[in-house]
Amino acid sequence: MARSCTFGIEEEYLLVNLGTGQVPATPSPAVIGRCREALGQYFAQEMFRSQIEVASPVFANLSEAREFFQYSRQRLRTTLAEEGMGLYGAASHPTAAWLRQKPAAPAHYRQLFADYRHVARRSLLNGLHVHVGVPPGCDRMQVINRVLGWLPLLLVLSTSSPLWVGQHTGYMSYRRVICGEWPHMGLPEPLPDWAAYERYRALLQRTGSLAVDGDFWWAIRPSRRFPTVELRICDGCPQLEDALCIAALFRHLVEHSITSRHDLAASNRELRWVAQENYWRAMRHGRQGEFIGLHEQRPVTAEGWLAQLQELLPIDTADAERVFYHAQHLLREGTHADQQLQCLAQARAAGLGRAQALQAVVAVGACN
Template sequence: MPNDPVAPVFGVEESFFLVDTRSRNLPTQLPDGFLETARDAFREGFSQEMFQSVVCLDMAQPTLLEINEARACLLEKRTRLAAIAREHQLAPLCAGSHPFADWHVQVPSDDPHYQPLFEDQRMIAHRSLVCGMRVHVVVPLEIDRIQVMNRVLGWLPLLLALSTSSPLWNGRPTGLMSYRQAVCAEWPHKGIPEHFPDEPAFNAYLQWLMASGSIRREGDLAWCIRPSPRFPTLELLAADACPSVEDALCIVALFRALVSWAMVQDDGDLQDAPLQRLVLKENHWRAMRFGIHGMYLDGSGEASLSAGAWLARAYACFGELAESEGDDQAFVRGRHVLRYGSSADRQLLRYREALQSGLPRQQALVAVIDELIAETTGG
């Protein structure tokens, strides 16, 4: 790509837990001065999430053109956040869930933006102690974002499987590789999006939800993929937060290539036929449960294929386009994840090894956290 004007502009937003370096737990209140220092350092590129102990490095606009540019941006931001956190005996941890933090004692943030969510959703909101990554890909105004979304939907479980990083919750293995998605599924307007033929139909639904009091604002509609309410983009919300920058960039590049491919297709609404919705629902569950080790249904709903075979199909479908846009390393890294494991695999392996070495369960969980912090801040 690098100078290919056809390649769409993109942006990345990452969420982080702030871990107390002494206990490895999440503090219920942040140390005095941390928020002020972070806001001064990042300006509009920093915000507090739903809880005191969760922050986001976001963006004013999606402006990235190249994956190498995104790599430098993410590494610089993480390094800066880690330095500020260190001054306050904190460390950033980028993963879908904290392995043992107790959601019962976590305190909502002071941001008035989130207060209505706790009022409306009660325990569902209080349990949502999770971190994700958001990827924005700009879609030209003359292209219908919903039609692009319909073509992209069926591939999303593959991206979720590659990003899985939340196998541990409340001090124990959950049996899921993305427990974060199970938490998100409790919300009324998260998960797999409803079906719409085009963007006008989606906008009519959105306005009806707001007029009926079902949601307070457009951003409350937070499916695993959506037309962004902030930017002229298609926004991916399905992915767990990735401790490894290279894993994060893999998801970013695959999603951009996928959206680029979907924007030039001319197949009507075939990709969102009723059977495809059923296949998507089943594959979404399998990605949550098994991650890269799942067997996934193909478009017929009958044959099964491994995550590796599915990634190979993705390469056959839009790999050439990815290479033309400079995103070819996405498939190289995807194959690496399939061979050596996602973050969820690494966490479970570290946990088992620590237990087998004789460490008690709490210390085994601390070992996992130490590894996640090192991966988050080490790139």
């Protein structure tokens, strides 16, 4: 039986006009105020004025997470609808005019825009972040190294950003392409343990490359605020069950890495090459990609890769069984990126102009 770790989830959303489907550059203070009232302590302003975040409490099980997000999403939808606004949860908006978007008021965000200019302005993107708690004394960098190789599979399941500025980008997660423009936002450095992490951090701080209170934005990282390992690779998930599936799989991976202490992935140089290659293939092709198996290092489909994970992790609860079933469904029937592209194709085939077809895609990206 794997150790039961607590976990938390952070979801980012864009605010959209229900009539036009567009992201307003400056939503009214009343709209943001009502969102804050609806969520209370779980509300957070994100880096754009038109973007908010829900940061959950700590959960002990998936039922608690489902109940919380069903309530918070519904509360937000109802509140925003009264203001003529909606909640958009896919990782990229198909037509948002990113150059018109304004940074949020907090000084931290204004500094990001000053430091990174167009890279920050282009980052009108929604992500799904999952924190999993680890016991005292557990080396979080070693945990990260053990689970790293499976992260591209979790990205595949979450892909929801194939469209950007009205165009099909050719990527199923264009969000992660844009993330690659930032420093310290790809896969983490190959640091063998916590001592190496602290030396690396000290080096960057000593040389002016990282502020004393600065963060790494890696695809997976040790949180500075909490005793957790934080998953950051995943696109935002409009469908709640998709987000819960990914959160549960990541939690299972971390639990297994703590209890088994077996290498689950890229613990040596060659396996890290595999992780990097699979990461690119996940961004580009999503569930249609051909991947490299982590142990035999032979070609494997996304479904075959999930089956390997299913063999590795114990399925000892109804929740675990349900999670793997949902992941299989996504890989067989299509992730949200596939749904967006299908919606666009169907709308064009029905005779809609490109602008109308893209507006239909916006409706698909609304949070359920």
